Amino acid sequence: MKKNWKIALQVLSLFCALFIFNACGDEELVDPGGNELTAQKRIDHTLNVDGKNREFIVFQPAGIQVSSPVPVVFMLHGTSGDGEKFYNISGWKEKAAKEKFYAVFPSSLAYCIIEDGVKSTTTKWNHFDLDSIACPGQKLYDDVKFFREMLKFLQTKYPIDPKRVYVSGFSNGGQFTFRLAVEASDVIAAVAPFGAIFTEQNKKPLSLIPIYHGFGNMDDRFFPLNNGQPLPMGAPLMNLGGMKLSTGTICNTFGLTYANTLKETANSAFWTFNTPTKGNTNVYYVHEFKDMTHEYPNGDNYPIAATELLWPFFSKYSK
Structure with a gap:
């Protein structure tokens, strides 16, 4: 009888030890050196700006x-989206969990807009041209100020490195990412807009930062650059007047010449613009994906995940 009790106690002790080990393995709060560690969690914030x-x-x-x-x-969502949507589908929270950095998913405000003659109310970032499509009589809020205030707030609450702040955005969020690359590049180390075109605003960037610009050749937002047709893959793309104007404007804005190199694979074309005009060391990458439509690639909606490309890009740069 005593022997059976001893065996039972040994089994119970082993079970408890395994339970404690697994619990600690999930969310350990102190490392072996005694340093306090964070637990994985989602935190929702509201910040009053203007x-x-x-x-x-x-x-x-x-x-x-x-x-x-x-x-x-x-990670900045596109038109009609919000932070919740891209928290769930972008892949950045999973990448952050693996690589140990913070990922932030803001939401834009909703406005009455008129596009292609159709009036609707939807979320939009205040990119360079929002005033051209907004219904009259609305106040358009300053999203650059929101970004700066959000970053200041985060730096008081979390152990964020001010020299390693990165921004990616999709569609309208990509347009706003381009705006941040001009108007908030003093606090951003690198940006990666996807599914968006840069429009010239004759503004000088506060800092010349690296840019990774991605889109699909089947993205209908780019079809106007090719008379309403899908974009050609590879070298012919840069012969299109609209594409050459857009990429040339980015190069001019961010202190680079139009000299470039092209690497092609079966499913993509990748241009590098890295010849400085002012002694700067930034770079502009253009990545065209074959058969990708208007989407932020996450490995499910397209075979390549943006996070797998962008984290190695981001992590090379700091202020």
Whole structure:
């Protein structure tokens, strides 16, 4: 009888030990050196900017030392979307969990807009041209100010490295990413707009930062550059007047010549513009994806995930 009790106690002890080990393995709060560590969690924030409540989601990975600053990636949604949508589908929270950085998913405001003669109310970032499609009589809020205030707030709450702040955006969020590359590049180390075209505004960037520009040749937002047709893949793309104007404008704005190199694979074309005009060291990458439509690639909607390309790009740069 005693022997059976001993066996039972040994089994119970082993079970408890395994339970404690697994629990600690999921969300350990202190490392072997005694440093306090973060637990993985989602945190929703509301910040009042110019009298308007602005919302954003923070993804905090497990295992960050609270005394050691880490990078942060902002993911900006497209028209009609919000932070919740891209928290779920972009892949950035999963990448942040693996690589140990913060990922932030802000939401834009909703406006009455008129596009292609159709009036609707939908979310839009205040990119360079929002005033040209907004219904009259609305106040258009300053999203650059929102971004700056959000970043300041985050730096008071989380161990974020101010030298490693990165932004990616899709569609209208990509357009706003381009605006941030001009008007907030003093606090951003690198940007990656997807599914968006840059429009010239004759503004000088606060800093010449690296840009990774991605889109699909089947993205209908780009069809006007090719008389309403899908974009050609590879070298012929840069012969299109509209594409050459857009990429040339980016090069001119960010202190690069139009000299470039092209690498092609069966499913993509990749241009590098990295010849400076002012002694700068930034770069502009253009990545065209074969058969990709108007989407932010996440590995499910397209065979390549943007995060797998962009994190290695982002992590090379700091202010």
